[in-house]
Amino acid sequence: MKTRIKIQTEDFDVGAELEALTQGTDAGAVCSFTGHVRKEGDLTALTLEHYPRMTEEEIQRLIGEASRRWPILAVTVLHRIGSLAPGARIVLVAVAASHRHVAFEACEFLIDFLKTHAPFWKEEIRDGERHWVSARHSDEEAASRWRK
């Protein structure tokens, strides 16, 4: 299976990534999720840090688990780190498969588990003050649905 995992400070081009995803595959379906920094009243920026090497290994493990569940042809996971302004793209998960149901489900599975397993941490700056973002219980619930 074709896999691309990249952690980067720079922005990414979703169109170009989707184009590259299916190159050389017989994909009939592509599903992607792009996460952005939500624009909220007093939020001025977000800083993301991660655990280098574990991040890539953990995402690779999640892709491995997804490929055991569904016949995936190609996956791209990009995640930005560093300082991000409201509205900025943070993450791209894209899955190519023969049929749409596989692409939809595998894409949702990967973003649900990325949120609860990939070692990233967000720090917000609101009104000049820094706060670490707390994990959301709803994200844990979203990931645990897949264990049933």
Added chain:
Amino acid sequence: MTLLYFAWVRQKIGKSEEILAPPAAIADVAGLVAHLKTMGAGYDADFADPAPLRVAVNKRHCGFDTPIAADDEVAFFPPVTGG
């Protein structure tokens, strides 16, 4: 043993990484946490209540009952918030 700290754990302890020669009696992550609690104010702030902490041994998420050895890489951090 290499210890790594991330997010607010790193800030409270005041460093992102350190090399530690743990006492031989330490068998698992919980034993390491008990040892770290005795290492000063920053550690005490973090490890007094380990409930909000997560741990990875050799870059894999694991529980506090995971056995550890002298050449392991052990990382402590809050629940992850990426995506």
